[in-house]
Amino acid sequence: MGFDYDKYIRPGKLPHIWCPGCGHGIVMKGLIRAIDALELDKNKTAIVSGIGCASRLPGYMDFCTLHTTHGRAVAFATGIKMARPEMNVICVGGDGDGVAIGGNHFIHACRRNIDMTYLIMNNNIYGMTGGQFSPTTPYGAKASTTPYGNPDPPFDIAKLAIGAGATFVARGTAFHAAQIDKLLAEAMRHKGFSVVEILDSCPTTYGRRNRFKSVVEMMNQLKDMAVPVTAADKMPAEQLRGKVLTGILYKESKPEYVEEYRKLVERVRAEG
């Protein structure tokens, strides 16, 4: 009846390092169920990450994994995909890794439409390094480096990805755990650069500073702020204020980068 996660986890690696109530474990379970649903070969799947709490994920997964420098996960993953196009490449990381330090790599990977899936676990903070504010920390929220409230407006990762040219963009939350694997499976099936943003909770460095009483309260906040994109069309604008849309937000078909690059190489070779 239950799902056997153990066959995808490196023996002896659990328990993981994430704090009590951190949503990253829920997202990791979703990723495992998605990989299981698609029956991906362990030796043909690469999971790449940068630095951060979320980027610890590949260490637990029994696949080809790469733990790279801060923000550079997409750059390394691009290298893997270019050299070995038969690999299924999954990039994972947090909001700081993905859209702050790795922001440049992120938008250019979106633009190129290279065939990989980027899972961004957005917990609104730099958790591992002590709770500094990130580009997705909400306006007015407290972080260790914004003790009087964050004066910056946050990035909308999904809109950023759509604007930069990603061909599949979806959003879920750690509360909607059963949806995570469906979004990820759909993203992995998609040919082109697919971005899945999962809104996550960081009880230790974000929750405590922002007056969340418990892990469960943080989870319920994710529940309250999420509106399925299919339901949003029928809702008046004032009801959507302060909410985030979840589900598959954008999907289109465009030429894929690796294929285009190979075609270019063949054309130039033929021309001699």
Next chain:
Amino acid sequence: MEKKLPKIEINEKYCKGCHICVEFCPTRVLEMRGFTAAVKNLEACIACMQCELRCPDFAVTVTG
């Protein structure tokens, strides 16, 4: 006919006591016992799998 109950296993080595399984169980089967979750009232279990699905620590397994 006697109701066949599922089996809920909680790995105490993995459980970090975050309360998620206890709070999201719709029939209040689980409780906190010390720092970890424990089964309190298995008869009420409807095998909805919410505890297993939501546990961030891979600590809860529902079988049977």
